[in-house]
Amino acid sequence: MDHQKFLQFLYMSESDSVDFKRDQYKISNATDDDKSEFIKDILAMTNSWRKTEAYILLGIKDKSEKPNDIFGINEHVDDAVFQQLINSKTNKPCIFNYETHTFQNKTFGLFRIPVQSRPIFLKKDFGKLKANIVYVRRGSATFNAGIDEISQMGQPIIDDPKLPKLKLSFFNPESEVKHEEIIKYTLKPFSILDSIPELKRDYSILPSSNINKKYYEELFDYYNFQYRFAKINFLLENVGNSEGKNIEINIEILESNFEICQEGDEPQEPFEDDLLSQSKISYYPPESDLTIKRRNNKISILSLIESLHSKNNIELEGTIYIDPQFSREINLYCKIFCDKIEKPFEQLLKIHFIHSMEKIIWADFLDKMTSK
Known part of the structure; x- marks a missing residue:
């Protein structure tokens, strides 16, 4: 990510497409309950109603008065670990990637989640999460999607007839x-x-x-x-x-x-x-x-x-x-x-x-x- 775009996040608030976490997710030597927090956030953001790429930033705390507080993270987790943790458990591939960015001698984690085919959910219970439940982000909170909402997720959010696909x-x-x-x-x-x-x-x-x-x-x-x-x-x-x-x-x-x-x-x-x-x-x-x-x-x-x-x-x-x-x-x-x-x-x-x-x-x- 370029430096200018990262600075813009310091003046954003949490929404359907942006989420901030004070710390790194607990993955290494963590319980299934701890790991399920990460899975729930990614799935909820993936299933959210948006037309743009979504982001989860680690090492930043959202606050009403801007800029947001920056803390950075000390533990680095490889992208492949995150990918394996989610995509071995979902009904279809969940597309996202993880990278790090350095600012003021601090390291920050960044997840990018593109608009993609939905809904995506767990095939089996894991940690605090239940199978076949579609988690969706609305604003700055996560909810369980209802049947009517899930049925609409199969429809494309973006369908520009003038563009190649x-x-x-x-x-x-x-x-x-x-x-x-x-x-x-x-x-x-x-x-x-x-x-x-x-x-x-x-x-x-x-x-x-x-x-x-x-x-x-x-x-x-x-x-x-x-x-x-x-x-x-x-x-x-x-x-x-x-x-x-x-x-x-x-x-x-x-x-x-x-x-x-x-x-x-x-x-x-x-x-x-x-x-x-x-x-x-x-x-x-x-x-x-x-x-x-x-x-x-x-x-x-x-x-x-x-x-x-x-x-x-x-x-x-x-x-x-x-x-x-x-x-x-x-x-x-x-x-x-x-x-x-x-x-x-x-x-x-x-x-x-x-x-x-x-x-x-x-x-x-x-x-x-x-x-x-």
């Missing part, structure tokens, strides 16, 4: 099936119980200097890749009534301890001849709309699309491969920018992985792969 989905190019918010994969990679041998050949057939001794290791990586990695493809849609131009897609993955690569980086089938194996550097990967960027322990998937007509869709060229390492859920935080739109379209996409290892001896693995 862009939406990203998972897509299976083989079956041509679209998955809107969540996709599931079952992965069962192989683990060799004994050891993978070096390649040995009759030197009269192939000179010893030309033998690719790592041939079997490379062959294992080549065959096992399809069992380790899930193939991720995307579909971009324009459901608005105007053409989207100069579209920029930014997908952030905050989780750690997983592997990711893109089409063209997957292992190639190895050669027994080392000279032929080394010649693989001349391989040219296919064209792709997707690029992976690694920066400051964050992974981003970027894409630039020149234009997309109203009511049309386009499959993004290229495939992303993800190895989750274990059973888990990985969140993709998506922002889509384009001309005519002041603020990006924001989405949360989820990948649910079921992961297990198939242990096997080398001879059986080789027989299994080569007998196909």
Whole structure:
């Protein structure tokens, strides 16, 4: 957040779209009752009736005489912790992000909550909160929404017929099936119980200097890749009534301890001849709309699309491969920018992985792969 906008909050009062908290939420080593205070505030703000982005600021106390009192916060909680705490419990993804801002040598927490599909509620009781109750913020207080109010939440708050409206989905190019918010994969990679041998050949057939001794290791990586990695493809849609131009897609993955690569980086089938194996550097990967960027322990998937007509869709060229390492859920935080739109379209996409290892001896693995 820029410094000027932060200063404006010091002269604002609490409302449907602004809330102030004196302290950081109790998350680390906290009880479920303590954690539920954070969840309730985010859900209430998400379900509030507003046409603008909402904010919850930590380290500031609202008061009638302005500016507001500033205290700052001492404890930092990672955005991924907040995301996991809420989005593992709700009926649909709740889109928000958390960041910090420094002012007068003090650190402040800031939650941004865009306008999004509602209602969002808990699937199960948690702490002080009840399942299937829709919490909504009105003014500076939180209430339980009634049936009539909940029924109206399904209607869009903003519907400008002159603007593009862009939406990203998972897509299976083989079956041509679209998955809107969540996709599931079952992965069962192989683990060799004994050891993978070096390649040995009759030197009269192939000179010893030309033998690719790592041939079997490379062959294992080549065959096992399809069992380790899930193939991720995307579909971009324009459901608005105007053409989207100069579209920029930014997908952030905050989780750690997983592997990711893109089409063209997957292992190639190895050669027994080392000279032929080394010649693989001349391989040219296919064209792709997707690029992976690694920066400051964050992974981003970027894409630039020149234009997309109203009511049309386009499959993004290229495939992303993800190895989750274990059973888990990985969140993709998506922002889509384009001309005519002041603020990006924001989405949360989820990948649910079921992961297990198939242990096997080398001879059986080789027989299994080569007998196909």
